[in-house]
Amino acid sequence: MAEVYVYDHVRTPRGRGKKDGALHEVPAVRLGAKVLQALQERNGFDSAKVDDIIFGCVDPVGEAGAVIPKASAFEAGFDFAAPGIQISRFCASGLDAVNLAAAKIGYGGDELVIAGGVESMSRVGMGSAGGAWFMDPSVGIPSYFMPQGVSADLIATKYGFSRTDVDALAVESQKRAAQAWSEGRFARSVVPVTDQNGLTILDRDEHMRPETDMQSLASLKASFTAPGEMGGYDAVAIQAHPELEAVDHVHHAGNSSGIVDGAAAVLLGSREAGEKLGLKPRARIRAFANIGSDPALMLTGPVDVTKKLLARNNMQISDIDLFELNEAFAAVVLRYLQAFDINPALMNVNGGAIAMGHPLGATGAIILGTALDELERSNKETALVSLCIGAGMGTATLIERV
Numbered sequence: 001m002a003e004v005y006v007y008d009h010v011r012t013p014r015g016r017g018k019k020d021g022a023l024h025e026v027p028a029v030r031l032g033a034k035v036l037q038a039l040q041e042r043n044g045f046d047s048a049k050v051d052d053i054i055f056g057c058v059d060p061v062g063e064a065g066a067v068i069p070k071a072s073a074f075e076a077g078f079d080f081a082a083p084g085i086q087i088s089r090f091c092a093s094g095l096d097a098v099n100l101a102a103a104k105i106g107y108g109g110d111e112l113v114i115a116g117g118v119e120s121m122s123r124v125g126m127g128s129a130g131g132a133w134f135m136d137p138s139v140g141i142p143s144y145f146m147p148q149g150v151s152a153d154l155i156a157t158k159y160g161f162s163r164t165d166v167d168a169l170a171v172e173s174q175k176r177a178a179q180a181w182s183e184g185r186f187a188r189s190v191v192p193v194t195d196q197n198g199l200t201i202l203d204r205d206e207h208m209r210p211e212t213d214m215q216s217l218a219s220l221k222a223s224f225t226a227p228g229e230m231g232g233y234d235a236v237a238i239q240a241h242p243e244l245e246a247v248d249h250v251h252h253a254g255n256s257s258g259i260v261d262g263a264a265a266v267l268l269g270s271r272e273a274g275e276k277l278g279l280k281p282r283a284r285i286r287a288f289a290n291i292g293s294d295p296a297l298m299l300t301g302p303v304d305v306t307k308k309l310l311a312r313n314n315m316q317i318s319d320i321d322l323f324e325l326n327e328a329f330a331a332v333v334l335r336y337l338q339a340f341d342i343n344p345a346l347m348n349v350n351g352g353a354i355a356m357g358h359p360l361g362a363t364g365a366i367i368l369g370t371a372l373d374e375l376e377r378s379n380k381e382t383a384l385v386s387l388c389i390g391a392g393m394g395t396a397t398l399i400e401r402v
Helices: 026-041 068-076 093-104 148-161 161-182 212-217 225-229 232-238 271-277 301-312 332-340 363-378
Strands: 005-011 050-057 084-087 113-118 200-202 259-268 283-292 322-325 382-389 395-402
Touching: 005 026, 005 271, 005 283, 005 363, 026 068, 026 113, 050 068, 050 093, 068 084, 084 093, 093 113, 093 259, 093 283, 093 363, 093 382, 093 395, 113 225, 113 363, 148 225, 148 232, 148 332, 161 212, 161 332, 225 232, 225 271, 259 271, 259 363, 259 382, 283 301, 301 332, 301 382, 301 395, 322 363, 363 382, 363 395
Parallel strands: 050 084, 050 113, 322 382
Antiparallel strands: 005 259, 113 259, 283 395, 382 395
């Protein structure tokens, strides 16, 4: 493969994914258009030269359906020559969009691609697209289907993470996100969302609760006790992992990822494309991988895919300077840290989805951009970006500063 470079990235702020959220009035097509316009304005490329626009969108139905990146390109005023395609690998969709773009460029099919994702969770509810995995018993029963929160509690139980452990990670996420915003670490990458009159609707991640502490989290009841105990999913979990006698329910809204609206876009290209456009590369895509994992644990895929990626590239975990792992649930991050004995100071340096939210189809592209910005800020070289995925999968991407 030829080398593939990241030239730029942008994202919207993340709005609360509820009807009172600031971005509820903005449909997904306009969130997508906003990041496309921002990339073009910042980098001055001719949109007719864009070989593809790849967006992750987990629930591409209704107003978010019908190839949302192409619709966003229309909305953004892009040349009609710029095509679009939407993909879904659940929560990793935005990162897989980047990886697919890298593959297309690396093998010479494309020269310049925009990859990213969009999700308006306040307007198109999570799970709106349906699916056999959780609706067809012939699929769900043999794959130990259960709500992700029960799987997160199963991970905590199996690997020994207490309520105190998961709450402490959540408090740290809020603390780091607040510090990152106060120090302007996101200023280069976050583009405000404006209305038709140019007035700012949102210019800052709306989901954050910097005042969060252990005491306030202790007052929250575990969210998945009822589906686990009364819904029968604890029995499914124990059937899959009979070494456990019971599931300890420790996750709640305060130590799980927030439901939000948002979009992100990453500009990738070959060296030749960058030279033609007068762009300076910021990083290169060094490697990427996908894997299937235990569907009952479901959310441990980042551990498995990291092992796969490192083995294929003859690397050790110590070769990685920074880690960005989506904070779907606190136990996901704790298990990753435990599995590789990673210094927590290298993980999600600027906070994560517990503090700032998880706009499903966009998150992978968002955290890749966050990792790149942090590499530049801290003058480090390599970052590994990963996400856990529904149905038991993992996706990881390794980037290296140029």
